[in-house]
Amino acid sequence: MNVAIIGTGLIGGSIGLAARRRLGAHVRGTGRRAPRGVELGALDAACATPGEALAGADVAVVCAPVDVLPAVLEDVLAAAPEDCAVTDVGSTKGAVVAAAGADPRFVGGHPLAGAEVAGVEHAREDLFEGATWYLTPVATTGGTLLERVHRLVTGLGARPEIIDPDAHDRTMAAVSHLPHVLANVLAAQAAGALGGERMPAIGPSFRDATRVAGANPGIWTGIYRANREALIAELDRALAQLHDVRGLLETDDADGLAAWQERAAQDRRALLEASAAGGPARELGVAVPNRPGVIADLALTLAREGIGITDLSLTPSADGTRGHVALWVRADQAERAAALIAAQGFPVA
Amino acid sequence: MNVAIIGTGLIGGSIGLAARRRLGAHVRGTGRRAPRGVELGALDAACATPGEALAGADVAVVCAPVDVLPAVLEDVLAAAPEDCAVTDVGSTKGAVVAAAGADPRFVGGHPLAGAEVAGVEHAREDLFEGATWYLTPVATTGGTLLERVHRLVTGLGARPEIIDPDAHDRTMAAVSHLPHVLANVLAAQAAGALGGERMPAIGPSFRDATRVAGANPGIWTGIYRANREALIAELDRALAQLHDVRGLLETDDADGLAAWQERAAQDRRALLEASAAGGPARELGVAVPNRPGVIADLALTLAREGIGITDLSLTPSADGTRGHVALWVRADQAERAAALIAAQGFPVA
Numbered sequence: 001m002n003v004a005i006i007g008t009g010l011i012g013g014s015i016g017l018a019a020r021r022r023l024g025a026h027v028r029g030t031g032r033r034a035p036r037g038v039e040l041g042a043l044d045a046a047c048a049t050p051g052e053a054l055a056g057a058d059v060a061v062v063c064a065p066v067d068v069l070p071a072v073l074e075d076v077l078a079a080a081p082e083d084c085a086v087t088d089v090g091s092t093k094g095a096v097v098a099a100a101g102a103d104p105r106f107v108g109g110h111p112l113a114g115a116e117v118a119g120v121e122h123a124r125e126d127l128f129e130g131a132t133w134y135l136t137p138v139a140t141t142g143g144t145l146l147e148r149v150h151r152l153v154t155g156l157g158a159r160p161e162i163i164d165p166d167a168h169d170r171t172m173a174a175v176s177h178l179p180h181v182l183a184n185v186l187a188a189q190a191a192g193a194l195g196g197e198r199m200p201a202i203g204p205s206f207r208d209a210t211r212v213a214g215a216n217p218g219i220w221t222g223i224y225r226a227n228r229e230a231l232i233a234e235l236d237r238a239l240a241q242l243h244d245v246r247g248l249l250e251t252d253d254a255d256g257l258a259a260w261q262e263r264a265a266q267d268r269r270a271l272l273e274a275s276a277a278g279g280p281a282r283e284l285g286v287a288v289p290n291r292p293g294v295i296a297d298l299a300l301t302l303a304r305e306g307i308g309i310t311d312l313s314l315t316p317s318a319d320g321t322r323g324h325v326a327l328w329v330r331a332d333q334a335e336r337a338a339a340l341i342a343a344q345g346f347p348v349a
Numbered sequence: 350m351n352v353a354i355i356g357t358g359l360i361g362g363s364i365g366l367a368a369r370r371r372l373g374a375h376v377r378g379t380g381r382r383a384p385r386g387v388e389l390g391a392l393d394a395a396c397a398t399p400g401e402a403l404a405g406a407d408v409a410v411v412c413a414p415v416d417v418l419p420a421v422l423e424d425v426l427a428a429a430p431e432d433c434a435v436t437d438v439g440s441t442k443g444a445v446v447a448a449a450g451a452d453p454r455f456v457g458g459h460p461l462a463g464a465e466v467a468g469v470e471h472a473r474e475d476l477f478e479g480a481t482w483y484l485t486p487v488a489t490t491g492g493t494l495l496e497r498v499h500r501l502v503t504g505l506g507a508r509p510e511i512i513d514p515d516a517h518d519r520t521m522a523a524v525s526h527l528p529h530v531l532a533n534v535l536a537a538q539a540a541g542a543l544g545g546e547r548m549p550a551i552g553p554s555f556r557d558a559t560r561v562a563g564a565n566p567g568i569w570t571g572i573y574r575a576n577r578e579a580l581i582a583e584l585d586r587a588l589a590q591l592h593d594v595r596g597l598l599e600t601d602d603a604d605g606l607a608a609w610q611e612r613a614a615q616d617r618r619a620l621l622e623a624s625a626a627g628g629p630a631r632e633l634g635v636a637v638p639n640r641p642g643v644i645a646d647l648a649l650t651l652a653r654e655g656i657g658i659t660d661l662s663l664t665p666s667a668d669g670t671r672g673h674v675a676l677w678v679r680a681d682q683a684e685r686a687a688a689l690i691a692a693q694g695f696p697v698a
Contacts, residue, residue, distance in 0.1 A: 174542035184613035193523035208557040214614025264533035265563025296648035
């Protein structure tokens with residue numbers, strides 16, 4: 001299989017590494033760092049132009065930032081062979097699917113993988129291992145070409161999931177882009193309310209809710225813009241909900257507020273249950289003295305029994321002497337985990 | 350010093366324990382669990398009525414849920430001696446300050462302390478150690494009585510901070526109540542967008558942003574209602590911000606969106622810097638294989654060198670084989686911590 005990588009960075013480089021080593025593919029790539037990609041074993045050849053990389057390609061993967069993706073895709077479709085499947089890795093799909101028009105060669109793609117570190121230096125053969133990789137074919141997409149991209153994605157170690165482009169963008173707007181917008185809103189209002197005063201130690205809710213506030217402005221401006229339509233729709237839903245809650249507060253509607261809070265609890269439970277990877281997870285709450293080593297004790301105690309912690313958050317008390325640890329373990333190991341922690345003398349909820 | 354505790358639960362019991370052991374106070378309490386409070390050493394005597402507990406009291410602390418707090422306070426002020434300072438521990442101050450009218454004996458209070466577990470059984474002498482304890486005197490509050498409450502709070506181990514009741518409620522609305530409202534909004538929209546589909550593993554932003562969604566409906570309905578006015582004001586600010594962002598998206602204003610994202614980044618930095626307890630903290634990002642024991646290795650490595658982890662969050666990759674750990678350490682230990690982690694073979698950002 002001949003693979004063309006248009007844009008050699010973390011994602012493009014990782015696709016190249018995995019395609020070469022796992023599928024024995026011949027991989028040619030473009031981009032400023034393509035020569036480095038060759039040195040690192042991610043590419044067989046660095047090409048000066050997309051046309052050169054695309055000659056004889058079975059699959060082309062466009063790894064450009066979302067803001068330039070539609071334009072780059074048009075160039076690639078113009079240069080790609082008649083029977084070459086073309087896909088991309090952008091985090092929103094509406095604009096790029098529109099740019100492809102009715103071209104049967106294009107299948108939108110979005111791997112849910114990445115790292116804190118960008119650049120081809122950090123490319124890894126196993127970056128996509130077990131990751132969801134959305135594919136967004138439309139009515140005009142060629143069946144053979146979709147099947148080829150599906151096979152490539154599986155071969156890279158990912159789990160392809162076929163989804164309508166609009167449903168994809170709405171999901172991303174709801175679970176990723178809107179949370180970023182609301183984190184910004186919270187950060188601005190807290191900064192306004194405090195006016196430089198010390199933030200009160202009110203527990204984890206505020207810190208958790210604003211962890212992504214102001215995330216990389218260069219990248220996130222592009223993501224917001226690329227998913228404008230879906231994000232505006234989610235903002236309108238959020239505005240409607242906030243107006244409703246405002247009404248409940250205005251009329252001091254105790255039953256209405258309690259019912260709304262209860263629905264949110266149900267929504268969260270449903271999301272947690274639906275999202276647990278590798279079976280349902282359970283949350284355990286543990287009160288601990290907040291001294292160096294206490295997290296280690298806890299984690300080691302579970303590790304010795306083969307219990308993995310799938311998620312963990314530590315919230316220190318105001319003076320830093322105590323903390324509350326929320327940890328998630330597999331549901332079928334939760335009871336044993338709780339017993340082990342209790343035996344260490346830590347109260348578990 | 351004679352102290353009356355009106356309502357013997359986690360907070361009232363902890364005040365009793367600390368007042369008796371640290372200040373040698375004589376403590377009488379009311380409430381269904383007051384007899385248990387005596388058994389646990391939190392009270393000298395359990396009283397059937399507030400009047401009995403208040404006889405001869407120097408300070409009365411009203412520990413009632415926020416929704417009944419104004420009514421209970423009025424009864425306490427009616428029964429308390431002429432020279433008895435009366436305070437409370439409610440998480441919002443507007444309604445209770447209004448209920449006290451111009452009574453010079455009342456000083457509103459709000460300790461930022463608590464635990465995952467309620468009830469006098471879980472009362473601890475050190476619950477307030479190092480915690481901020483807001484006091485909200487008004488123009489009519491008697492100076493001697495304020496000083497007495499201030500001294501009590503300091504004696505319990507807390508750090509009293511005097512703040513205007515309205516400023517207190519606005520701060521709580523911005524940093525605690527609004528985050529809960531927005532978490533509910535996000536949970537509802539994600540549940541709507543996914544419709545029972547598996548939640549994509551998109552990283553920590555969504556999970557962090559919704560951790561408090563639907564928190565204890567009984568308690569939170571009371572908190573929303575008690576802080577209605579300030580919360581409505583924060584909702585209006587949030588609505589205005591969301592309308593602004595919607596406008597930037599509608600007109601596809603790249604510069605406006607980038608500037609807004611950048612302001613959020615500045616707000617978050619300012620909040621983190623202002624909020625670091627015990628000196629500034631630094632965040633380290635570590636990429637780890639997500640196997641049992643890896644958190645233990647990391648924490649132990651730091652613990653052996655006397656470096657405490659003040660905050661920690663683990664985000665597993667989609668397949669659970671890798672994870673990203675964000676951990677906070679004291680700024681002056683950050684460089685050494687990073688070097689120790691790097692020496693373990695984990696990439697640190």
